[in-house]
Amino acid sequence: MTLLLDDPTEDAPAEGVQEQDAPRSVDPGLGRVDKTFRFTVRGIGMFVLVMTVAIGGFLGWQATHTYHDYGLKFFYGTTFDPSRNLFQIAPILLGTVEVALVALAVGFPIALMTALFITEYAPSRLKSPLIALVDMMAAVPSVIVGVWAVKWLQDRAIFTTRWISQNLGWIPIFHVDGDIDAASNTWQINFIGSVAIAGLVVGLMIVPLACSVMRGVFDLAPLSEREAAYALGSTKWGMIRTVVIPFGRGGIIGGTMLALGRALGETVAVLLIITNDDTPKIQVLSGGTDTISAMIASQFGNAHQGQLAAYLTAGFVLFVMTIAVNTVAAIFVNRSRSGAGVDV
Amino acid sequence: MSESPEITQTLQRPARTVVPVSGEHVGSPLVARPIGRRTLDDRASLVGSLLAALAITWLVYERMLAFGGYVGFAVCWWLTFIIVYTFVSASSHPWVEVKDRLAGVIVASGASIIALVLGCMVVFVFLKGWPALHHWNFYTQDMTGVSPLDPLSKGGISHALVGSAIEVGIAVLVALPLGIGTAVYMSEVGGRAAKLVRTVVEAMTALPDILAGLFVYTVLIVGLHWDRTGLSAALALVVTMVPIVARSAEVTLRVVPGGLREASWALGASQWQTVWRVVLPTARSGLTTALILGIARVSGETAPLLIVSGSSTYFNANPLSQPMNSLPLFIYGNVRGVQDENILARGYGAAAVLLTVVLILFTLARFVARPRSGSR
C-alpha cells in the first residue's frame, strides 16, 4: 500500500464532470485611445490601399476601352500614328526594351566594378565618401542628367557610335544608313538621338541603384571563406572570383533587374535626347526611336478625349512590365544565400 | 607521439626544454616591418605603363581620328595603358599575378567613371549657368513681359522657385502623413490586411511617374474639369511619393528592436503611447532621412509635371488657381530643342539652383543619418 505517497488522482475532478481543456478567449481590452489609434491608422492604410487599387482598376478599365477601340493589334501592330488614330505600340515597346537593354549593358559592368571597388579594394577611410558619391549620383534629378547628356555628352558620344558603325556596320544592329563618312559635320544627323545614346545615359543613371544592392551582398560574403582562399595562396582577384561573386550572385542579378525596372520607366532624360521615330527598328546606333514614357509625355498634348485611354493603356503596359521585373528581382535576392540581410 | 630511444636516459641528458630569458635578445632590433605595402615594382610598372601609354597615344592619335577631342584621347590612352601594363606585368610575374593586377586596375577604372560623370555634370551645369546666376534679377524676377531672347539682365526664375516650393510643400504635407501612417499600420498593427497593403505598396513603387501624371490628368483635369493648377501638380507628385515614403518608413520602423516595444508594454503603456513615445522617436533619424530624401527626389520630378502642370511665365503663389511653373519644368522648357544662348543660360542657371537644393538636402539627410556616438 502506498499510503504515504501522494495519490495522483486526488486532485483530479470527480468522475462525471467533463473538464474541457479548451483555450479561453483573452480580451486585450483596448482602451479608447488605442482603439482610436488603431482605427485611424488602419483607416490610412485602407485609404492608401483603396487609392492604389482604384488607380489599378481605372487603368484596367481604360485598357478594356482601348481593346474595344483598337483591338489586340494595339499591342503587336507596328503602325503608330495618332494623327490618323492608329495606335499600335509594338515599335514603341521595342524602343523601350532596346533602350533598357543598352542601359543594362552600360550600367551593369560599371555598377559591378564600383561595388567591387568599394567593398574589396577601397581603403577603409575612402569607403564612406565613395558610397556618398555614388548615392549623390542617384540624387541628381533626371532632368539635369538629361540636360548634361544632350548638350555635352551626346556630341562626344556620337564619335564613338560612328566609329562602331563604320567598323562593325556589317552587323545589322550596328548599321547606320546615310552618309556616315562625310568629311564635314553632316554625318552627325544620322547618329543624334539614337537608342545607344539614350541607353548610355540611362545606364549611367541606374548605376547607383544596382551598385547599392550589389554592395550590400558583397559585404556579407563570409570571412571564413575569404580566408580559406587566401590561405591557399590566392590573389585578391582569385578570392573575389571564387568567394565574393558566387556568394553575391543573387544580389548581382537582383540589383541588375531592379536597375532594369528603373531603366524601363525613365522619361525625361530619354525625352531630351531622342529624336522621335515611331517605326520599328533594330539599329541602335541610328538616330531616332521612341519609348513608352517618352511617347506619352510628348504626344498626350495632342490627344483628344477618346484617345486618352490608349495612352493610359500604354502606360499600364509599362507599369505591368516594371512590376514583373521588380518581382523577379526580389525573388532572386531573397532566395539567394546573400538575401537574408539585404533589403530590396 | 614519436618513441625515441633516448627517453629512457632522461636523467643523464640535459633538460630538453628551453625557457627563454626575457630581456635578452639576439638579432635585429624591435623595428616594426612594413608588410603588405606595394613594392617598388608595383608602383614603377604602374606609373611606367601610364607614361608609356601616354607617349604612344600622343604619337598615334592623330592618325586614328576615331574619336573627337579630349575625351577620345583619354579613352585611347586608357586602352593603351591596359595593354602596356599587361605586357609589363607579364614579363616578370606569373599569369595569376598579372590577372590580379589587371583586375585591380580595371575595377578601379570602372569605379572612377561615376565620380567623373558626377563631377562633369556639376561643373557643366554651374559653368554654363554662371552667366545667368550672377545676375540678382535671376532670383527676384519672373519672366513676365520678358522675351526669352532678352539679355540675362532681365527676367528670372522667381516664379519657378516659388512654384517648386509650393508644389513640393503641398505634396509633402499630404504624402507624409499618408506614407508614415501606412508604414505605422503595416509595422505596428499588422495582420493579413496589412500584408496585402504591403504588397500593393511595393507594386506601386514601380508605377512610372509619367503614368501618375497621366492618371491625375485624366481623372481631375479631364474628368472633373479642374484647371491646371499648382494643386493638381502637387497631387500628381503625391501619387508618386506615397508608396516610396511608406516603403522606406516601414523599413525604418521594422528595424526598431521588438524588445523596446515589449518593454514599453510591460510598463503598462498603450500601443499608441508606445508608438508615439518609443518607436517613432527611436526611428526618428531614419524617418527624417527618408523624408529628406523623398523631398529631394520629388523636387526633381519632371515627368508628371509635363502633363499635369502648365508652365506659366508669371509669379503665382496661389496653388488653387492658375498654373504654376516649377524648376524642373522651367529647365526642360528652356533646353529642349533650344539653341539660343540666353535661353539656354537661364535653363542651366535654373538647373544649377535645383542641383544645389538637391545636394543640400542630400547632405542634410546624410548628416541626420550619421551614427551618433553612444547611441544604441
Added chain:
Amino acid sequence: MAPVSTTLDRPEQRSTAAELEAREVSAWFGTNKVLEQVSLTMPRNTVTALIGPSGCGKSTFLRILNRMHEKVPSAHLSGEVLLDGYDIYAPGLTVTATRKRIGMVFQKPNPFPAMSIADNVTAGLKLTGTKIGRSERAELIERSLTRAGLWNEVKDRLNQPGTSLSGGQQQRLCIARSLAVDPELLLMDEPCSALDPTSTYRIEQTIAEIVSDVTIVIVTHNMQQAARVSQQCAFFLASQGTPGQIVESGETAQIFGSPRDPRTADYVNGRFG
C-alpha cells in the same frame, strides 16, 4: 633565394617538408602589442603544438607564420620567420608563393559552397593558376583525399557540393584541399575544436600519417590532444595586460612530464587554463 615555381610540374617529385624558425617575432594590432619576442624552431617532419590559455597570442603567432596576420589593416610585426633559412617577409618572396608553401586549416571548416567536393580539392591549384592535366587531376584528387582520410567516404559522390558533408568530413576536405597544393608546412588553428570526438580522432590519425611529408604546427586548447599528437610543444602565456610570450618550449614529453618553469607545470596539471 627560395624558388617561386611549383613542384607540381613534375608530380612524381613532391616537395619535402620544411623547417620553420621564428626569430624574435613581436606583433601589434595598432598600438596594442600582442606578442613579445617569440622565438621558436619548428623542425621538419614533426608536429609542433602551441598550447596555452586563450588570448595569449597563439593564433596570432600562427597567422604570422603564413602571412595571414597582415590581412588585418592595423597589424604590424617585427622579427623574422625563416622557411628553410629564408625570411618569408623579405622582399624576394611573394605572399601568394609563401602561402602555397605554408598551408593553413582553420578552426571552423570552410569548404567553398559553390564548388563540388572534387573542385574544392583542386581549388588551390585554380586559385594559384597552376595548370594540371585531366588524368593528373583525378589522381591528385584521389591522393589528397586519401591522405586526408576522406577518400572512401566520398569517392562515389565527388560532384556533390562541398557543404553536403558533415562537420568532421568538411574539415578533412579542407585538409585535403590544403594538401593538394603540396605544401611544405601545414598550420592548423584548433582544427578539432568544433568537432565531435570521433571526427577529432580521425583527424589526429590523419596528422600522424601526413607528418612524414609535411611539417605540422598545431594550435590547440586541448592539452591531451597536444600530448597525443605532437613531438614538440611550446607553451604561450600572457598575463594581465602584457603581450604573449613563450614560457617554455621543447619536447612534448618533457613539457608534460617534467617542465622546468612552474607556470608550465601549473598549466599542464590543470591548475589554471
